Amino acid sequence: MKPAAALTLILAGATVIGATGAVADRPALATAPDAAAAVTPAPRAWARPGVPARVTADRWARVRALDLDLNSILSTRVRGGHWGAIVVSLTRGDTLFTRDADDLMQPASTLKLFTTGLALDRFGPTYQIGTDVLRDAPVDANGTLHGNLYLRGGGDPSLSTRFLGWAQSPMDRLAQEIAAAGIKRVAGDLVADASAFTDKPIPDGWKRRYLSAAYAAPVSALSLNENVVWVAVTPGARRADVGLEPASTAFTVSNQVTLRPGRTGASVAVYRSSEGGLDVRGWIGAKSPTRRYSVVVDDPPRFAAGALRASLAALGVTVTGDLRDGTTPAAATRVASMESPPLVDIISQMNRESINHVAELLFRDAARATAPDHIGSVEAGRAALDQFLSAKVGVPAGDVRVSDGSGLSVQDSVTPRAMVSLLAYAHSAPWSSAFHASLPVAGESELLRKRMRYTPAQGNLHAKTGTTNTVASLAGYVTAEDGEILAFALIYNGGDRWNARTAMDRTGALLASFSRE
Numbered sequence: 011m012k013p014a015a016a017l018t019l020i021l022a023g024a025t026v027i028g029a030t031g032a033v034a035d036r037p038a039l040a041t042a043p044d045a046a047a048a049v050t051p052a053p054r055a056w057a058r059p060g061v062p063a064r065v066t067a068d069r070w071a072r073v074r075a076l077d078l079d080l081n082s083i084l085s086t087r088v089r090g091g092h093w094g095a096i097v098v099s100l101t102r103g104d105t106l107f108t109r110d111a112d113d114l115m116q117p118a119s120t121l122k123l124f125t126t127g128l129a130l131d132r133f134g135p136t137y138q139i140g141t142d143v144l145r146d147a148p149v150d151a152n153g154t155l156h157g158n159l160y161l162r163g164g165g166d167p168s169l170s171t172r173f174l175g176w177a178q179s180p181m182d183r184l185a186q187e188i189a190a191a192g193i194k195r196v197a198g199d200l201v202a203d204a205s206a207f208t209d210k211p212i213p214d215g216w217k218r219r220y221l222s223a224a225y226a227a228p229v230s231a232l233s234l235n236e237n238v239v240w241v242a243v244t245p246g247a248r249r250a251d252v253g254l255e256p257a258s259t260a261f262t263v264s265n266q267v268t269l270r271p272g273r274t275g276a277s278v279a280v281y282r283s284s285e286g287g288l289d290v291r292g293w294i295g296a297k298s299p300t301r302r303y304s305v306v307v308d309d310p311p312r313f314a315a316g317a318l319r320a321s322l323a324a325l326g327v328t329v330t331g332d333l334r335d336g337t338t339p340a341a342a343t344r345v346a347s348m349e350s351p352p353l354v355d356i357i358s359q360m361n362r363e364s365i366n367h368v369a370e371l372l373f374r375d376a377a378r379a380t381a382p383d384h385i386g387s388v389e390a391g392r393a394a395l396d397q398f399l400s401a402k403v404g405v406p407a408g409d410v411r412v413s414d415g416s417g418l419s420v421q422d423s424v425t426p427r428a429m430v431s432l433l434a435y436a437h438s439a440p441w442s443s444a445f446h447a448s449l450p451v452a453g454e455s456e457l458l459r460k461r462m463r464y465t466p467a468q469g470n471l472h473a474k475t476g477t478t479n480t481v482a483s484l485a486g487y488v489t490a491e492d493g494e495i496l497a498f499a500l501i502y503n504g505g506d507r508w509n510a511r512t513a514m515d516r517t518g519a520l521l522a523s524f525s526r527e
Contacts, residue, residue: 068526076106080520083520084517087509089506092110092502099496100434100494108426111427113425115501116478119475120476121422122415128376132379132380133379135444138353143159143160143345144160146341147198155193160336162232165371173359180234181321184321184346185327189322195328195330200318201336207386215414227306229370229374241290242300243267245296250265250269257317259333260312260333267294277293356372360448369416372415373414388412388415405431410428417476418478426501437487437497451471452473467521473485477507482514484511485498488521490522496524
């Protein structure tokens with residue numbers, strides 16, 4: 011960290027937000043060689059025609075007090091680690107506080123703000139993402155398709171129970187359209203087409219221990235249920251019943267769960283078999299409700315295609331061939347399609363619940379729009395993000411370095427100044443309302459529901475959170491007591507993230523109560 015005296019730099023030289031939204035320095039209006047000497051000469055230097063010196067003195071004192079209070083909050087009660095922070099007034103165009111704002115730091119899930127901005131800038135809030143089913147041969151009068159059926163993914167992250175509920179699988183809807191098109195039998199294969207993205211399911215920098223968790227499921231252009239399958243165990247009349255939600259023929263399931271009369275509990279474990287199936291073992295009480303256990307899918311395209319096959323079978327449509335991967339022929343005929351909800355709804359779910367899977371798919375979707383081969387990848391996403399930040403946001407090359415779109419990679423790094431520059435640009439962008447609405451609200455919603463309650467920040471501050479074992483971050487907006495809109499980025503890298511989070515909440519409350527008047 012830099013010494014505390016360096017924090018008075020913002021009082022020595024005002025800063026402005028440029029036309030692009032970037033935060034940039036301008037020549038100093040007053041000098042502040044150290045913390046003690048800053049207060050006396052500054053009011054006269056700030057005075058403007060028609061503005062009494064006493065008023066400017068009061069405003070200077072309040073900004074100075076805010077600087078000292080914020081520095082104290084970030085410097086006490088947090089054991090070790092590294093802070094990067096910046097607070098900017100979007101209303102007045104000046105910077106109120108900065109601390110190592112140009113240092114590269116791991117952002118955790120606040121990186122999703124960059125993915126959000128990129129996707130909204132590329133597509134707009136009403137954009138929808140499609141998933142198609144196509145055929146490569148005709149259907150005869152008896153309803154037999156003499157060829158293959160292709161399930162082509164377009165990178166839609168909303169094909170899940172989170173968006174559609176438990177009542178019906180997305181594959182059920184597609185199966186109904188296929189049956190309505192007159193297809194009763196597929197004489198060929200059911201082909202899973204995930205070619206819209208490069209075949210790299212695990213981004214660089216994801217720790218190995220993440221990979222069995224639902225928040226780090228593999229990435230694919232053809233993804234179903236966020237690439238997590240639920241194993242549902244239900245007590246039956248004589249034995250336990252085991253099923254998959256959503257149903258998929260991609261797995262064989264071995265049911266080794268016993269039924270225990272009179273019991274209400276359960277002890278069940280799910281193992282992967284050597285043949286790629288699932289072994290379900292343990293016991294469940296006869297009086298127990300259905301128990302569900304999540305399993306991360308290691309082959310998302312096959313899982314999705316197997317779910318479509320299961321949905322077709324439930325409607326009496328048979329597929330005589332195999333499940334396999336492949337690419338849809340250019341001349342194939344569309345049979346069924348499904349559109350995602352509008353992008354504004356998807357990003358709201360993503361940011362409010364901090365869903366890594368959604369961020370990864372949107373990051374690659376945005377890249378496809380400008381990639382030379384129109385294939386989504388981290389490399390193409392990085393290039394698209396760099397172009398967006400340099401051309402529109404005004405962030406220098408190298409201030410944002412990403413290896414994924416969610417912030418889960420330990421190789422991601424950003425500067426707090428770059429993050430606030432993005433917030434400043436987003437605040438005035440055509441899609442500003444969608445960006446703002448996607449953020450949790452302090453004391454009221456999602457990941458901020460229990461934070462900053464009963465403070466001036468409740469119902470006021472809205473921001474994206476970020477948390478890993480070594481990162482705590484918070485970035486967003488708050489309205490100060492005098493009506494100013496403030497944008498802020500607070501990033502802590504270190505081992506004392508719980509105390510760091512408390513410091514962030516105190517900062518949010520202090521900013522909400524700030525006034526220059």
